[in-house]
């Protein structure tokens with residue numbers, strides 16, 4: 001079995017062309033950022049932040065009725 005010497009991205013395990021990729025040893029900027037652990041932390045912080053702060057105002061329930 002012949003073994004290829006192609007370097008692989010440590011994140012997604014795809015072959016990386018070191019001559020072409022500016023993000024080596026990663027295949028892309030995305031994989032580089034994943035390795036740094038920064039982009040998805042930012043993503044998760046933005047998601048789901050405003051869900052609990054929504055207050056439903058219901059004026060009908062505060063009505064004074066005489067009768």
Ligand SMILES: [Zn+2]
Pocket residue numbers: 009010011012013014026027028031
């Ligand atoms: Zn990759």
